[in-house]
Amino acid sequence: MMYNKYSSTLFTLLFVIVLGFIAGCGSSDSAQSNAKEPSEENKPESSETGGEVNIYTARHYDVDKELYDQFTEQTGITVNVVEGKAPELIERMKREGASTPADLFLTVDGGILNTAKTEGILQPIMSEDLDKKVPNDLRDKENHWIALSTRARVIVYAKDRVDASQLSTYEDLATDKWKGKVVVRSSTNLYNQSMLASFIDIMGEEQAEKWAAGLVANFAREPEGGDRDQAKAIASGIGDVAIMNTYYVGHMASSEEPEEVKVAESVGVFFPNQQTTGTHINISGAGLVKHSKNKDNAIKLLEFLTDTEAQTKISQANYEFPVNSQATLPELLQNWGMFKHQKIDFAKYGELNPKAVEIANKVGWK
Numbered sequence: 599m600m601y602n603k604y605s606s607t608l609f610t611l612l613f614v615i616v617l618g619f620i621a622g623c624g625s626s627d628s629a630q631s632n633a634k635e636p637s638e639e640n641k642p643e644s645s646e647t648g649g650e651v652n653i654y655t656a657r658h659y660d661v662d663k664e665l666y667d668q669f670t671e672q673t674g675i676t677v678n679v680v681e682g683k684a685p686e687l688i689e690r691m692k693r694e695g696a697s698t699p700a701d702l703f704l705t706v707d708g709g710i711l712n713t714a715k716t717e718g719i720l721q722p723i724m725s726e727d728l729d730k731k732v733p734n735d736l737r738d739k740e741n742h743w744i745a746l747s748t749r750a751r752v753i754v755y756a757k758d759r760v761d762a763s764q765l766s767t768y769e770d771l772a773t774d775k776w777k778g779k780v781v782v783r784s785s786t787n788l789y790n791q792s793m794l795a796s797f798i799d800i801m802g803e804e805q806a807e808k809w810a811a812g813l814v815a816n817f818a819r820e821p822e823g824g825d826r827d828q829a830k831a832i833a834s835g836i837g838d839v840a841i842m843n844t845y846y847v848g849h850m851a852s853s854e855e856p857e858e859v860k861v862a863e864s865v866g867v868f869f870p871n872q873q874t875t876g877t878h879i880n881i882s883g884a885g886l887v888k889h890s891k892n893k894d895n896a897i898k899l900l901e902f903l904t905d906t907e908a909q910t911k912i913s914q915a916n917y918e919f920p921v922n923s924q925a926t927l928p929e930l931l932q933n934w935g936m937f938k939h940q941k942i943d944f945a946k947y948g949e950l951n952p953k954a955v956e957i958a959n960k961v962g963w964k
């Protein structure tokens with residue numbers, strides 16, 4: 599009996615020591631919760647008590663991750679991220695229904711955000727702070743989503759062969775003047791589909807189709823590659839002018855690959871349609887998921903992401919245009935200067951997408 603008593607005391611002692619060691623390491627939540635009276639130093643840090651927010655995102659930029667970490671540091675709210683393609687994430691949220699863990703849906707393209715809304719997976723975002731920081735035209739009418747940044751789809755040209763004074767509008771690129779000189783990526787890409795949708799909205803279906811046919815007739819080659827590849831095609835003399843998003847020029851200019859830096863240096867950025875309908879823009883943004891279980895945290899994160907500091911960071915790192923006018927632009931964007939953009943309801947990009955795809959197919963834009 600003595601032996602048994604001794605051994606059970608020893609066991610208890612060992613158990614307490616081991617438990618204390620685990621709790622002291624702070625690496626196991628279950629060990630901490632098993633400890634009877636956690637001392638001050640054993641108490642979980644704020645980041646473990648601030649709750650969480652779950653994001654389904656089609657944005658995949660390093661700066662996003664940095665900002666989430668910073669948000670967690672400041673608020674104690676853990677950010678969990680599920681990455682995927684926008685249509686797949688929308689399907690997933692529809693399938694998960696009320697049991698979805700998603701609180702926020704982040705993506706690029708206003709049309710996709712509107713699709714998420716019309717699919718019934720979003721709800722209004724109620725925040726006076728966001729109402730103040732995000733301009734009306736960069737928010738859904740019923741506040742189901744807000745833009746986090748904007749991007750412009752512009753004309754990029756070979757500085758040694760084209761003078762900016764020769765450039766004017768998207769329409770001009772579809773005239774004989776540019777025969778065999780235009781490069782642009784495939785029409786299967788959403789950036790082009792939304793651009794064409796914006797033209798359908800602004801100039802009407804018939805004119806938009808004429809424009810697309812004229813553009814295709816001026817192609818220097820069959821569409822291939824992404825936006826960066828269009829700038830590379832300009833630099834290597836395949837074409838003289840390209841249609842592409844501004845931020846890729848920024849990424850190439852600051853690239854670690856000397857080849858990309860050279861390409862960025864050899865091209866100019868031109869904002870078309872300044873005297874007419876404005877340059878085509880699109881957005882990246884976030885919607886509040888209808889069945890969000892962490893709504894307050896989700897709104898807190900959106901307020902954080904639209905603060906001057908975060909907006910400056912997004913713009914500096916990604917060369918996107920901020921939605922908060924107080925943010926500081928990187929030098930490159932400052933040098934490009936202010937520009938007039940299309941007056942457009944981004945919901946149209948979604949609504950007119952099937953029409954845009956139909957026109958692209960009809961005119962043979964691969």
Ligand code: FE
Pocket residue numbers: 843
């Ligand atoms: Fe992109």
